[in-house]
Amino acid sequence: MKQKMKSCCFLLFLEILILLSGCSSNDNNSANTLRIGVALYTQDDTFISSIVQNLEKLAQQNENQNLKINITIMDGKSNQTTQMEQIDQLIRRGCNFLCVNIVDRTAASVLIDKAKEADIPVIFFNRQPVAEDMERWEKAYYVGSKAEEGGKLQGQIVLDAWLNNKNIYDKNNDDTIQYVMLEGEPAHQDTLLRTEYSVKTLTDNDIKVEKLASDSANWSKSQAINKTTEWINQFNNNIEVVFANNDDMALGAIDAFTNAGLDIPLIVGVDAIPSAIDAIKNGTLCGTVKNDAYGMASTMLDLILKLYNDEKIDLNLQDEHYLWLQYEIITIKNA
Secondary structure, eight states: HHHHHHHHHHHHHHHHHHHHHHHHHHHHHHHHHEEEEEEEOOOHHHHHHHHHHHHHHHHHHHHHHEEEEEEEEEEEEEEEHHHOOOOOOHHTTSSSSEEEESSSSSGHHHHHHHHHHHTTEEEEESSSOOOOHTTTTTTTTEEEEOHHHHHHHHHHHHHHHHHHSHHHHTTTTEEEEEEEEESSSSTTTHHHHHHHHHHHHHHTTOOOEEEEEEEEEEHHHHHHHHHHHHHHHHHOOOEEEEEEESHHHHHHHHHHHHHOOOOOOOEEEOOOOHHHHHHTTTOOOEEEOEEEEEEEEHHHHHHHHHHHTTTOOOSSTEEEEEEEEEEEEEOOOOO
C-alpha cells in the first residue's frame, strides 16, 4: 500500500514538473511574440480599413523565426464608451502596444492615463488628440498628416482646374465659384481644417467664391449621396464645385449627379482610396489629396519595432510625440 502511494506521489510530481516545464516554454514563446492592439473608431471607413490592411501585411513581412507579431483589431462603432471598454480588453490581453484611431479626440486623456498605468505605449493615428493630452505621457505618440495641409492642396486642385478651364466650370459666367461643402464629423479636427483651408486657398489667390450650402455627411458615401441630392433639388444645375472632406463623400456626390442625369461638376476629395483613383482616371473626380495609408501603417510599425527592441527612434520624431506624413496631390496627371 505504501509502495503504491509512493508511486502515485511520484507520478503526480512528474506531472507537476511537466506542467511547469510547459508554462516555462510558453513564457519563452510569449517573450518573442509582439502583441499589438488596434482600436478603430469604425471599420466601415474605407481609408481606416486600408491602414489596418497595410499594417497586417507589413507585420507578416516583419515576422521571423525569433519574432511573431500578433494584431488584435477592435471596432469602436463610432462609440467612445465602447472603445474605452475595448482598450481595457486589449490591456488585459497583455498587448505590448496600443494603436488607437480614437472616436472622440477630446477623450484621449482618459485613454492615455489607462495606457500609462499599464505602461503600454500608445500610438494614435489619423485622428489627432488635443496637444495638451499628448503631453500627459512620454510614451504617447501620434502618426498622421496635418489636416490644414490637406485642405490647402484640395484648394490648389480647384484653383488650377478653375484657372485652366474656367469656360467649362463657370456655368453662369459670373467669375465666381458657387460651391457646396460635404463635411466629415462635426467638430472633428480634419473636418474643420480641411473645410477652412480648402476655401482659404482660393480666396488667398483672389478667387471669388460663394457658398451655396455645407453640411456634415460623416465621412459616409451614402449620406453624401442623400445630402448632394437635396442640394441638386435646391440649386438645380448651379453647383460648380463640390468640396468633400474625404473620398467616400466625393464618390457619393458623383453618384448623386449621375443619378440626377446632370453633368458632374468639379469635385475633389481626400485620401486617394483606390475607387477615387479610378474615378479620376474615368474623369468623374477632378482630383484628390493622397493621405498615405501605407505610410501611416509603415511608420507605426517602424516606431513599434524600435520601441520593442529598445532602439533609438530615428524617425524624425517632432516635439517628442509626433510623426508627420506628407499629403500629395493626385490628378489625372499622376493617377
